[in-house]
Amino acid sequence: xxNKVNNKKQNKLDNPFYDPSLTKxxxxxxxxxxxxxxxxxFSLVFLIIFFTDIINKGIPSFKQAYVQVPITYSxxxxxxxxxxxxxxxxxxxxxAWFRDMPAYVEANPTVMNKTINEWVLADDEVDQxxxxxxxxxxxxxxxxxxxxxxxxxxxxxxxVVFFTTGDSKIPENSGFYSSVIGSIxxxxxxxxxxxxxxxMTAIYLEEFAKDNKIxxxxxxxxxxxxAVPSILFGLLGLxxxxxxxxxxxxxxxxxxxxLALMTLPVIIVSSRTALRSVPAxxxxxxxxxxxxxxxxxxxxxxxxxxxGILTGSIIGMARAMGETAPLIFVGxxxxxxxxxxxxxxxxxxxxxxxxxxxxMPEGAYVEKVSGAIMVLLGxxxxxxxxxxYFRKKYEVKxx
Amino acid sequence: xxxxxxxNKSTKIKExxxxxxxIAATAVTIxxxxxxxxxxxxxxxxxxxxxxFWYFIxxxxxxxxxxxxxxxxxxxxxxTFMITAIALLVAVPIGVYSAIYLSExxxxxxxxxxxxxxxTLSGIPTVVYGFFAAITVAPVVVDIASYFGMEASFNNAxxxxxxxxxxIIPIIASLSDDVITSVPDSMRKGSxxxxxxxxxxxxxxxxxxxxxxxxxxxxxxxxxxxxxxxxVVMAAGVRANLSANPLEDMTTVTVRIVDALTGDHxxxxxxxxxxxxxxxxxxxxxLILNIVSVYxxxxxxxxxxxxxx
Numbered sequence: 286x287x288n289k290v291n292n293k294k295q296n297k298l299d300n301p302f303y304d305p306s307l308t309k310x311x312x313x314x315x316x317x318x319x320x321x322x323x324x325x326x327f328s329l330v331f332l333i334i335f336f337t338d339i340i341n342k343g344i345p346s347f348k349q350a351y352v353q354v355p356i357t358y359s360x361x362x363x364x365x366x367x368x369x370x371x372x373x374x375x376x377x378x379x380x381a382w383f384r385d386m387p388a389y390v391e392a393n394p395t396v397m398n399k400t401i402n403e404w405v406l407a408d409d410e411v412d413q414x415x416x417x418x419x420x421x422x423x424x425x426x427x428x429x430x431x432x433x434x435x436x437x438x439x440x441x442x443x444x445v446v447f448f449t450t451g452d453s454k455i456p457e458n459s460g461f462y463s464s465v466i467g468s469i470x471x472x473x474x475x476x477x478x479x480x481x482x483x484x485m486t487a488i489y490l491e492e493f494a495k496d497n498k499i500x501x502x503x504x505x506x507x508x509x510x511x512a513v514p515s516i517l518f519g520l521l522g523l524x525x526x527x528x529x530x531x532x533x534x535x536x537x538x539x540x541x542x543x544l545a546l547m548t549l550p551v552i553i554v555s556s557r558t559a560l561r562s563v564p565a566x567x568x569x570x571x572x573x574x575x576x577x578x579x580x581x582x583x584x585x586x587x588x589x590x591x592x593g594i595l596t597g598s599i600i601g602m603a604r605a606m607g608e609t610a611p612l613i614f615v616g617x618x619x620x621x622x623x624x625x626x627x628x629x630x631x632x633x634x635x636x637x638x639x640x641x642x643x644x645m646p647e648g649a650y651v652e653k654v655s656g657a658i659m660v661l662l663g664x665x666x667x668x669x670x671x672x673x674y675f676r677k678k679y680e681v682k683x684x
Numbered sequence: 685x686x687x688x689x690x691x692n693k694s695t696k697i698k699e700x701x702x703x704x705x706x707i708a709a710t711a712v713t714i715x716x717x718x719x720x721x722x723x724x725x726x727x728x729x730x731x732x733x734x735x736x737f738w739y740f741i742x743x744x745x746x747x748x749x750x751x752x753x754x755x756x757x758x759x760x761x762x763x764t765f766m767i768t769a770i771a772l773l774v775a776v777p778i779g780v781y782s783a784i785y786l787s788e789x790x791x792x793x794x795x796x797x798x799x800x801x802x803x804t805l806s807g808i809p810t811v812v813y814g815f816f817a818a819i820t821v822a823p824v825v826v827d828i829a830s831y832f833g834m835e836a837s838f839n840n841a842x843x844x845x846x847x848x849x850x851x852i853i854p855i856i857a858s859l860s861d862d863v864i865t866s867v868p869d870s871m872r873k874g875s876x877x878x879x880x881x882x883x884x885x886x887x888x889x890x891x892x893x894x895x896x897x898x899x900x901x902x903x904x905x906x907x908x909x910x911x912x913x914x915x916v917v918m919a920a921g922v923r924a925n926l927s928a929n930p931l932e933d934m935t936t937v938t939v940r941i942v943d944a945l946t947g948d949h950x951x952x953x954x955x956x957x958x959x960x961x962x963x964x965x966x967x968x969x970x971l972i973l974n975i976v977s978v979y980x981x982x983x984x985x986x987x988x989x990x991x992x993x
Binding site for chain 1: 695698699702703705706707709710712713714716717719720723724726727777778779780781782784785786788789790798800801802803804805807808809810811812814815816818819820850853857879881882883884886887904907908910911912913914917918938941942945946951959960963966967970971973974975977978
C-alpha cells in the first residue's frame with residue numbers, strides 16, 4: 286500500500302510537466318469561484334431580508350382596529366360630537382369619526398335621538414396597542430380596552446380606509462388612494478408627452494438622420510441626458526414650467542412634464558435598439574416595391590419594432606412612477622386629502638406620499654409607509670413583469 | 685412608356701413634413717439639456733453675485749439662513765464624497781464579482797434567476813431604499829457601533845452608503861457583465877491552452893481586457909451615487925459636518941439642494957439660490973463622469989469590435 290503511494294509520488298516527480306504549485310492553484314481556483322458566487326448571493330440575501338422586512342412591517346397596515354361602543358345621537362351630541370361617546374371610551378375612538386359624525390347624522394336622520402351600539406374606527410394608538418407596537422395609551426385606557434376586548438367589542442377589520450381615502454392629519458384616517466390616482470394622472474401626462482416624442486426621435490435617428498456631426502452630437506447628448514441626476518430635472522421643472530411658464534404648482538401636469546423629460550432618454554435608447562434589430566432585408570423588400578421612406582417605416586419597421594419599443598417604454602414608465610426627487614421641487618410632496626379632480630389641481634404621487642409619511646412622528650405611519658411600499662412595489666414589479674413578458678413573447682430571432 | 689418615379693406632389697410634401705416633425709421631436713432632447721444647463725446656470729450666477737465663489741469652493745463652514753450666513757461647501761463635498769466612497773466599497777467588489785460569476789461560471793438556469801433578481805434590485809424606487817436605510821439599516825449600524833463602544837448618529841453616513849451601494853450593484857453588475865461577455869472567446873481558450881486555471885484566466889486575461897468597460901461602469905455608478913437624492917434625504921443628516929468618521933451624520937449636495945428649496949425662504953435669496961450653485965457643481969461633475977465613462981467604453985468597443993454594447 287505504502288509502495289503504491291510512493292509510486293504515485295515518484296510518477297509525479299518524473300513527469301516533466303508536473304507543477305508542484307498545482308494543488309494550491311486549484312484551491313485558489315475553487316476559492317475564486319465561490320467568492321464570485323457569494324457576491325451574487327449577497328444581492329439575493331439582501332433582497333430576501335429587504336422583502337421580509339417590508340412585508341413584516343407592512344402586512345399589519347392592511348388591518349385596522351374598530352371598537353363597538355354605545356353612541357348617543359341627539360341635538361346636543363351633533364353640536365359637539367365629543368359627547369356622543371361615553372367619556373371613558375372617548376380616547377379610544379378616532380378623532381376622524383368625531384369629525385365626520387355630524388355629517389353622518391345629516392345623511393341618516395333616522396338615527397337621531399337614539400343610542401346605538403355601533404362599530405366605529407378606533408384611535409391609532411388603540412390600533413398600535415392591538416398590534417403590539419409602541420403606543421401612548423395609559424393604564425386606564427388599556428383597562429377599558431381590555432374590558433371591551435373581553436366582550437368581543439374590539440376587532441381588527443380589513444383596512445378599507447387605507448385604500449379609499451387620501452392623506453389625513455389623523456393617522457388612522459389616512460389612506461393611499463388619492464396618491465394612487467395622482468400617480469396614474471401624472472404618468473398619463475408623462476407618457477402622453479414622452480412616448481410619441483421618444484419614438485419619433487428614435488425613428489429620426491435610426492431611419493432618417495444622416496451620419497454626420499450633428500446626429501453624433503444629438504446621440505452623445507441623449508446618452509448624457511440618460512445619466513443626468515434626476516434631481517436636476519426637478520430644478521429644470523421648477524425654473525421652466527413653474528417660474529417661466531407659470532403652470533400651477535403641485536399639479537399632475539407639471540409633475541408629468543418633468544417626469545416626461547426624465548423618461549425621454551430611456552424611451553429613445555430602447556426604441557432605437559428595437560428599431561435597429563429590425564433586419565435590413567425588411568426595409569429593402571419594402572423599398573423595392575416602391576414604398577416611400579415614411580411608408581416603409583410606418584407600415585413595416587415600426588410594427589415589427591413595436592414590442593421592443595413597448596417593453597422599453599413600460600420600463601421607463603415604471604422608473605418614472607417610482608421617482609420622487611424631481612417632484613419635490615415642483616411641489617408634488619404635498620398634503621393632499623382628496624384625489625385630484627383634473628390635471629391642474631394639487632396632486633401627490635405614491636412615492637411622494639411614502640416620503641411624507643416616512644417623515645411623520647407617529648408610530649402608526651411606519652406600518653402605513655411599509656404598506657404603501659408594498660402597493661408601490663407590487664405595481665412596479667408587475668409592470669416590469671409585463672415588460673419582460675412582452676419581450677419574451679414577441680422577441681423574434683432573425684436569421 | 686411608364687416611369688417609376690413618384691411624381692405625386694402631395695406625397696412628397698407629406699414626406700418632408702413628416703421629416704420636419706421628427707426633427708422637431710429630436711430637438712426636444714437638445715432643448716432639455718440646454719434647459720437644465722441654463723436654468724441652473726442663471727440662478728447660480730445670481731448666487732455668486734451675492735456670495736463669493738472662492739469661499740464657496742474652499743470655505744469650510746456652511747451656515748445658511750443665519751446672521752452673517754456663510755456658504756463654504758467643502759463639508760458638503762466631503763460628505764458626498766464619504767457616502768459615495770462607502771457605496772463604492774460595497775458596490776464595486778460585489779458588482780464586479782457578480783458580473784464575473786454571471787458571465788464566466790453561471791449556467792443558463794442561474795442566469796435566468798440572477799438576471800431578474802438584479803433587475804428587481806434596480807427596479808426598487810429610491811424612496812423605498814431611503815426608508816429602508818433610515819428605519820432598518822441605520823438602527824442596526826447604531827447597535828453594532830455601540831456594541832463596540834462607539835457612538836453612532838442615527839443619520840450616520842455608513843447606513844446611507846451601504847444602502848446606496850446596494851442600489852448601484854445592478855448598474856455595475858449588468859454593464860460589467862455585458863463587457864466581460866464580449867471579450868473574445870479566443871483569448872480565454874488561448875490562456876486555458878497554456879495551462880492557466882480558469883480563475884487565472886479570468887484574473888490575468890479576461891478582466892484586464894474588460895477593464896475599460898468595468899471602469900466605465902464604475903464611473904456611471906459614481907455618477908449615480910453622487911446624484912442620488914432620496915436615500916440621503918431620508919437617511920443622512922442635514923448638518924454640514926466636516927468629519928472623516930462615517931458614524932457621524934453628514935450631508936450631501938443633493939440633501940442641501942432639497943433643503944434649500946423646500947424651506948420657507950423667498951425665491952431669490954441666497955438661501956434658495958445656493959441650491960442652484962450646488963446643482964451646477966452636481967451637473968458639471970456628473971457630466972464629466974458620464975463623458976469619461978462613454979469615452980472609455982468606446983475605447984473598449986473599438987478594440988474588440990463588439991456590437992452588443
